[in-house]
Amino acid sequence: MRAVLIGAWTSAGSLSARFGGPELAEHDPHGRTLDDPGSGQKYPGTMARISGRIRIAVPVERVFDAAADSRNEPSFNPAMTGVELLTPLPIGLGTRFRARMGKAGGEMLVELTEFERPHRLSSRTASSMMETTGGLTFAAEGDGTVMSWDWQVRPKGWMRMLGPLVAALGGRMERRIWTGLKHQLEDAGSARSA
Numbered sequence: 001m002r003a004v005l006i007g008a009w010t011s012a013g014s015l016s017a018r019f020g021g022p023e024l025a026e027h028d029p030h031g032r033t034l035d036d037p038g039s040g041q042k043y044p045g046t047m048a049r050i051s052g053r054i055r056i057a058v059p060v061e062r063v064f065d066a067a068a069d070s071r072n073e074p075s076f077n078p079a080m081t082g083v084e085l086l087t088p089l090p091i092g093l094g095t096r097f098r099a100r101m102g103k104a105g106g107e108m109l110v111e112l113t114e115f116e117r118p119h120r121l122s123s124r125t126a127s128s129m130m131e132t133t134g135g136l137t138f139a140a141e142g143d144g145t146v147m148s149w150d151w152q153v154r155p156k157g158w159m160r161m162l163g164p165l166v167a168a169l170g171g172r173m174e175r176r177i178w179t180g181l182k183h184q185l186e187d188a189g190s191a192r193s194a
Contacts, residue, residue, distance in 0.1 A: 046155055048166035053148040054178050058185040060138045063145040064118035066185060067136055070097040070110055076180035081105065091115075130155045130166075149174060 056063050066072050069091050074080045079101055086096040086109075093115040099108050106127065114122035114135060122135030134151035151174070153166055 046160045046163055048153045048155075048163065048170060049151070050153060050167055050170045050174055051148070051150040052171065052175055052178075053146055054175070054182055055141065055144055055146050056182045056185055057144040058189050059143065060140045060145040061118045062185060062189075063147055063181075064121065064138050066181060067138075067147070068112070068115070068117070068121050070099060073099070076184045077177045078180075079177075128156065129159050147178065149178070 071083045071085060073083055080099055081102065082100040084098045085091075086098055087094065091112070093112060095112045095115075097110040099110060100106070101108065106129075108125055108127035110123055110125045112121065112123050113133075114120055118138055120135060120137050123133070125132045131154045132151050134149070137148045137150075139146045139148075151170075153170060155162060155166055159166075
């Protein structure tokens with residue numbers, strides 16, 4: 001999920017080959033990141049908002065479970081090369097993952113910050129290039145699911161210069177990746193009913 005957006009930068013031409021082992025940053029009450037490992041300085045309100053929705057012809061519980069476990073993501077996000085669970089099962093509030101992205105093997109940390117199965121899933125993802133917060137909502141619609149996303153992306157370091165491009169490119173990449181999840185789940189559903 002949130003790793004989807006950060007990881008997509010790697011497949012878009014090395015914009016976010018994340019180096020080193022980032023830690024989740026602390027926040028002030030105004031939502032500004034206090035720790036910017038990329039430059040060692042605070043960065044003012046540079047933020048992009050990325051939102052969208054997709055209908056998936058699969059029951060809401062299956063869509064939620066697939067999105068909640070980031071270990072599934074490499075199967076539908078070609079930019080993600082691997083995911084490691086850092087906390088004990090079961091997956092829920094506070095679960096953390098380490099994801100590896102792209103050819104450079106950049107890393108990011110993902111933490112689930114809200115877990116209301118099967119309706120809402122929020123997270124915070126941190127890398128050396130950006131921090132993403134936000135969430136997914138899941139609504140049953142007939143025998144399918146409408147999954148919506150709403151992310152706030154804060155580029156770090158030199159990525160701040162790409163401000164206007166973050167929302168435009170990120171929105172397209174996010175849709176492409178969630179479409180991959182849609183096809184994977186719907187194809188698996190078709191195989192089960194055959």
